[in-house]
Amino acid sequence: MDSHPSKKQIHWNPRPRTRPGLHLNTEKLPHHRPAIAQLQFTAHAIMAAERIDVRAISGFEIIGKSPFTIRLAEGGIAAIFRYGAIVFFNATEDEKAHLLQTVSPHASGAADLKVEETARVCVSPDEEEGPSGQDIKIKNADRLRLQLIAEVMAKATMLSFQERRAARDFDLSEPLARDLAEDGRFSAKPSELLKTVGNMLLAENRLNGRAGVLDRPDLLWDNPGLSGLYARLEGDYELHDRAAALDRKLTTLSHTSETLVETMRYHSSHRLEQAILLLIFVELCLGLYGHFGR
Template identity: 35%
Template sequence: MNESNSLFSQAKKLCVRAWFVGARIDARELERGETLSVSPLTIRAGERGYAFLFRFGVAVFVELNVVEEANFVKQLEPFIQGKMTDPETEETDIKIAPELSERVDMEGTLILHQATLERLQVVANVLAKSVVLAHYENRVAGVFDRIERFAEHLRSNSSPARPNDLLREIGDVLLIQARTVGRVEVTEKPEITWDEPELDRLYERLAVEYELRERDLALSRKLELISTTAETYLELLQNRQSIRVEWYIVSLIVIEIVLILYELFVQ
């Protein structure tokens, strides 16, 4: 790794913004163009910036203005699966200061020694995971509200939710788990840090600052609670339906007996 190879040798401050654009970015076609790296896919973008593309649906831009970012995302649409209608975004500023320790300061600005490709890849990786977590944290909050209403119905013995609604909630939970664990791998370190202690330390600092592991654990616990609650409620609904069917059967038997007795006495 060549530490002196800074992508922005004259810059003292950079803007980084992550877009969660869809469920997946198929970058195979994009890899055929001019690329700086393939893990994540790193290409030049805008007038003087760069784009870091992650297969789990996130594009991270460095030194692109809002118009350049929107245009890039527009051009990216043919390669996006499950496109977000309202993409989640997250941004931070980077200050280049070789004399300071690499960290996030009190104002939320990330301090780096140099804006090398490898360091920016680490930053992009953390920010990409953070924006995915933010999206699903908001989504899970909405599911929690619906689950709470289900519980209120159960407590008040009012009209329960339809089984299809509960099955949809369980499906949402399984989908979130599959995407965050299987695709994003929030708790896993990027490959670039494996053989580079300095990059590994930088990643660890940022992971702690953005609370990636804590947020992933909290999200997993909420998903587990939602899944358990929905499954329990669905089971109760099925039991109620079974009891109702049993009463229908008993009623039919009683009616049949009454008819038989009526016929016997009438004759």
């Protein structure tokens, strides 16, 4: 007889390696659903103002916040940037006009609707993503890809806006330099000179402080798989090269503004010295008259 008690047989049923919720089909996630159903549509970027308070805009369905992205009444989409750019996707003229009218009370600074970027977006799941001629090819028209395209087109539009302003400021500074070269004096009024200097100083601040042209979009930190698309778009729109060229122009304008300020200060001090000498001369004449006139 066996003195050891019989051991109960252990039945082990291994758990499945896949657990509910850990292996989701990413194509069904909200940000991977196509935000626009059409396979071809237009992307249009404009400069609506110098600054827009996006937090004050209401009355639209918000589908993204970085950048601020809304759905328009007839199915179009718009991305609004605080430095004044708006990028429309598949939007009708009525949708654009309505949004510009809504944004107007919350915008500041002059718009420049002549500055724009336009591209055709084509959904091609089997082709490489990126620019192709006048087209931008993407595998899926989801929110993230549209926001990424909006980031690049908005920056390109802002650069065009600043390039036009820099050219205008150079045109304003050329006559001033010619005046100094000819007779050493300005023909413009002091208020006009100060306005020119102020525009030169503000140009660099607008570029570096508001737009962050060379900064990576926030959405790339959470979605590194879109970095290749962003790099190809950034290269096609020449953001780095244009920003560097504009930076050189703004540096020249900054030096010019400093020269103008110093020249104005010199002329002011020179006139002040002349006034002091004149007062001393008058006082001396009065003293002599009082001394010898008695």
